Amino acid sequence: MSTSAFEAFLARIYVDPSARARFKADPFAEASHAGLSPDECAAIMKIDWVGLELAALSFAKKRHAKARSTRPSLRARVQGFLCSVLNFFL
Amino acid sequence: MNVTKDRVGLGWRPDLAASIFERLESIDLLEVIADDFFDGSRRGRRALKTLSSQVPVVLHGVGLGLASCESVQSKRLDKMARLFDEVRPEFWSEHLAFVRAGGLEIGHLAAPPRTSQNVEATAENLSRAISVVGSKPLMENIATLVDPPGSTFSEAAWVSAILEAVDCNSLLDLHNVYANAVNHGYDAREFLKKIPGSRVRAIHIAGGKLISAPDGSTRLLDDHLHDVPDPVFDLLEEIAASSPHPLTVILERDGAYPPMPQLLAQIQRARLCLERGRARHTATQKRFA
Numbered sequence: 009m010s011t012s013a014f015e016a017f018l019a020r021i022y023v024d025p026s027a028r029a030r031f032k033a034d035p036f037a038e039a040s041h042a043g044l045s046p047d048e049c050a051a052i053m054k055i056d057w058v059g060l061e062l063a064a065l066s067f068a069k070k071r072h073a074k075a076r077s078t079r080p081s082l083r084a085r086v087q088g089f090l091c092s093v094l095n096f097f098l
Numbered sequence: 099m100n101v102t103k104d105r106v107g108l109g110w111r112p113d114l115a116a117s118i119f120e121r122l123e124s125i126d127l128l129e130v131i132a133d134d135f136f137d138g139s140r141r142g143r144r145a146l147k148t149l150s151s152q153v154p155v156v157l158h159g160v161g162l163g164l165a166s167c168e169s170v171q172s173k174r175l176d177k178m179a180r181l182f183d184e185v186r187p188e189f190w191s192e193h194l195a196f197v198r199a200g201g202l203e204i205g206h207l208a209a210p211p212r213t214s215q216n217v218e219a220t221a222e223n224l225s226r227a228i229s230v231v232g233s234k235p236l237m238e239n240i241a242t243l244v245d246p247p248g249s250t251f252s253e254a255a256w257v258s259a260i261l262e263a264v265d266c267n268s269l270l271d272l273h274n275v276y277a278n279a280v281n282h283g284y285d286a287r288e289f290l291k292k293i294p295g296s297r298v299r300a301i302h303i304a305g306g307k308l309i310s311a312p313d314g315s316t317r318l319l320d321d322h323l324h325d326v327p328d329p330v331f332d333l334l335e336e337i338a339a340s341s342p343h344p345l346t347v348i349l350e351r352d353g354a355y356p357p358m359p360q361l362l363a364q365i366q367r368a369r370l371c372l373e374r375g376r377a378r379h380t381a382t383q384k385r386f387a
Contacts, residue, residue: 011167011215012167012168012199012200013200014167014248015167015168015196015199015200015210015211016199016200016201016213017167017200018199018208018211018246018247019196019198019199019200019202019204019208019343020200020202021207022204022208023202023203023204028142038125044242048248051211051247051248052247052248054242054247055247056244056247058311058313059242059243059244059281060243060244060318060345061312061319062244062309062311062317062319063242063243063244064241064375066204066206066243066319067204067208067220068166068205068207070206071203071204071205071206084126095196
């Protein structure tokens with residue numbers, strides 16, 4: 009138990025809403041399709057479904073916040089665009 | 099790390115920088131998020147070195163993902179090692195969490211299934227981290243909204259097994275303990291009794307908020323956007339009453355920043371909790387002497 013495949017499956021249902029929806033619709037099929045052993049499939053089917061949704065939502069917010077903080081500011085993007093236009097004509 | 103007395107500090111955040119410098123005499127140390135400086139400019143790293151020459155600094159990692167069956171990424175370890183070398187912090191810390199798997203970045207700290215295989219893999223990752231960075235990290239317990247499926251260890255047993263396997267000390271996040279206790283239905287004080295108290299060297303305190311779940315229940319979200327609640331201060335006193343070592347306490351706040359006096363009041367309250375706990379510790383020792 010707790011193989012890399014199991015962690016990878018958890019990561020997928022945390023970050024990918026469509027994978028999570030497929031897992032909710034047919035947990036065993038989705039888990040076994042991902043290569044989990046019968047024991048691992050049985051274990052993951054006992055997941056706290058409410059906790060899963062809340063955790064996925066919380067992770068998504070964190071990813072969006074991180075993406076916002078690492079994205080260049082509007083001013084930097086405008087400056088970059090103007091530089092590339094100038095470079096093109098010079 | 100040669101700490102001789104209890105201290106209380108604050109998590110360094112750029113938004114708080116000016117207020118921190120104004121009130122540096124009220125803050126014993128600063129905790130800096132290491133990952134923010136991994137790819138930072140030379141100027142930023144120089145500023146961090148200057149900061150560490152003015153006030154004790156500790157580095158806190160959030161992205162290594164050491165508690166995983168996947169191997170920790172070498173490039174991230176190298177970045178941590180380089181920063182550690184440059185800043186020479188009193189200590190560094192990381193989380194008992196996985197943050198990526200199967201090529202996917204989760205974006206935050208996730209609890210892995212707590213199994214013997216995970217304990218072995220985490221110990222291996224930690225040993226590599228210790229070897230590359232050249233210093234043992236303090237390992238922090240995390241808050242989780244979903245109890246990891248497939249777990250065969252309780253959280254306390256899992257944390258203890260990993261610390262034991264690599265002979266590491268811990269950074270105990272008391273709001274994470276409190277949040278998990280609320281969300282997964284156990285007694286936070288009982289949890290504290292089950293982890294090796296002699297390995298606790300540092301403490302995080304923070305606040306969170308109750309969120310509504312689709313089934314009508316509520317869960318406690320560890321968002322670091324709110325003041326430290328009373329139960330967390332109570333847990334701090336408990337730890338101070340039992341810990342044989344000096345403790346380094348860090349107040350974490352990641353946004354919705356209140357005026358600095360409000361943060362300093364929480365730092366001061368933490369100091370009082372430590373004093374009360376230590377007084378209890380001394381009284382107990384005298385009773386059994």
